[in-house]
Amino acid sequence: MNLLLTNVHYTSLLAGDEGYAVSAPSTISIRDGVIDRICHQSEFNMSLEDFDTILDCQGKLITPGFIDSHTHLIFAGSRSQEFEQRLLGASYQSIILNGGGIHSTVQATRLASEEHLIELALPRLDSLIRSGCTTVEIKSGYGLSFEHEIKMLRAAKALESHRKINVHTTLLAAHTVPKEYQQRPDDYVDWICQDMIPYCAEHQLADSVDVFCESIGFNLKQSERVFQSAVKHGLSIKGHTEQLSNMGGSALAARYGALSVDHIEYLDLPGVEALSKANTVATLLPGAFYFLKETRKPPIELLRRHNVPMAIATDVNPGTSPFADLRLMMNMACTLFGLSPQEALRGVTNHAAQALGKQNVIGQVKEGNCADLAVWDMSHPSELSYQIGLNSLYCRVVNGRLDYV
Ligand code: NIG
Ligand code: FE
Numbered sequence: 001m002n003l004l005l006t007n008v009h010y011t012s013l014l015a016g017d018e019g020y021a022v023s024a025p026s027t028i029s030i031r032d033g034v035i036d037r038i039c040h041q042s043e044f045n046m047s048l049e050d051f052d053t054i055l056d057c058q059g060k061l062i063t064p065g066f067i068d069s070h071t072h073l074i075f076a077g078s079r080s081q082e083f084e085q086r087l088l089g090a091s092y093q094s095i096i097l098n099g100g101g102i103h104s105t106v107q108a109t110r111l112a113s114e115e116h117l118i119e120l121a122l123p124r125l126d127s128l129i130r131s132g133c134t135t136v137e138i139k140s141g142y143g144l145s146f147e148h149e150i151k152m153l154r155a156a157k158a159l160e161s162h163r164k165i166n167v168h169t170t171l172l173a174a175h176t177v178p179k180e181y182q183q184r185p186d187d188y189v190d191w192i193c194q195d196m197i198p199y200c201a202e203h204q205l206a207d208s209v210d211v212f213c214e215s216i217g218f219n220l221k222q223s224e225r226v227f228q229s230a231v232k233h234g235l236s237i238k239g240h241t242e243q244l245s246n247m248g249g250s251a252l253a254a255r256y257g258a259l260s261v262d263h264i265e266y267l268d269l270p271g272v273e274a275l276s277k278a279n280t281v282a283t284l285l286p287g288a289f290y291f292l293k294e295t296r297k298p299p300i301e302l303l304r305r306h307n308v309p310m311a312i313a314t315d316v317n318p319g320t321s322p323f324a325d326l327r328l329m330m331n332m333a334c335t336l337f338g339l340s341p342q343e344a345l346r347g348v349t350n351h352a353a354q355a356l357g358k359q360n361v362i363g364q365v366k367e368g369n370c371a372d373l374a375v376w377d378m379s380h381p382s383e384l385s386y387q388i389g390l391n392s393l394y395c396r397v398v399n400g401r402l403d404y405v
Pocket of ligand 1: 101102105212240243288315317318319320321
């Protein structure tokens with residue numbers, strides 16, 4: 001399948017503060033899912049007969065397909081009543097300690113079949129697709145048993161056969177200690193390390209392993225054991241770290257070569273230095289910050305000063321971020337955390353690609369990269385962080401194939 005896009009303006013993101021470079025009218029040729037050639041319109045000299053489809057983009061803007069590098073897209077049930085409780089003063093932590101929170105979603109997710117989980121996830125995925133996504137990371141973590149964690153990972157991967165989307169799966173069995181193990185959390189960690197991670201690696205069910213390193217999740221020692229097992233079995237690692245307190249989870253994850261550490265509102269200078277040293281991405285989740293009415297912001301200025309790449313993701317989940325819109329997150333990252341629209345664009349493209357270990361394949365409009373693109377009815381990329389709720393996506397290209405939404 002060969003596709004030719006003519007009359008496009010594409011964004012190339014330059015380093016530092018040089019701003020966006022929006023190209024002159026260009027032509028992008030795509031062969032077998034790969035960006036083959038990008039050239040100035042006037043330099044185009046290939047035979048049009050070589051192409052199965054030719055799309056005149058009439059001067060529209062092209063960006064890399066967006067990458068949502070942190071989601072909990074697969075779940076059943078709703079937590080709207082907990083939202084009401086929190087508005088009346090209950091804390092997120094007290095709700096989980098009283099058996100609700102993540103446990104409530106675990107209960108609902110265990111009861112749902114794989115097919116039902118897929119059905120429930122599709123509208124959420126469609127919303128992410130409308131916000132320009134071509135790749136979505138999806139975590140398990142609401143099963144917390146062999147049968148149900150595997151069911152979640154299978155449902156996540158199966159979404160690729162329902163929509164034009166690339167899915168990166170992450171095992172998050174270390175999300176919280178399930179009720180069956182409440183008195184023996186270390187036994188639960190043993191099970192994750194000895195059974196769950198080896199099985200997922202052997203059967204290629206997960207690309208990465210994640211841990212919620214927090215007082216209501218797993219302590220440093222337990223988190224380290226999970227990271228060790230993941231590394232031993234060849235899986236990349238990620239962390240939910242420094243979300244509600246500073247435990248040192250980010251620095252620990254960085255020591256094990258984590259692709260990213262996510263949330264990081266409570267990250268301190270030694271943590272930032274550790275990320276910088278390990279080239280670990282700092283993933284900002286402004287939806288969870290906003291929805292939990294958190295007041296402590298991630299240390300953006302320190303991250304900039306230490307050249308730590310910042311990704312932005314939805315964290316879409318029923319408890320802390322019920323928002324399936326990556327462009328809303330770009331807007332929130334600008335308005336709540338002070339990112340520039342240019343940083344926000346990097347956060348959902350090349351830095352998000354790095355957060356999945358795929359920076360050489362996706363996240364840039366570049367010859368040789370996978371042809372995952374988003375075509376927008378806009379004239380300047382700053383509009384991506386500016387407009388919310390208007391469907392300005394014209395179409396996507398996913399693995400070299402056109403898709404209209
Ligand atoms: O990313 N912090 C832990 N995990 C999710 C929330 C999970 C839930 O409350 O269901 C998060 O915020
Ligand atoms: Fe999360």
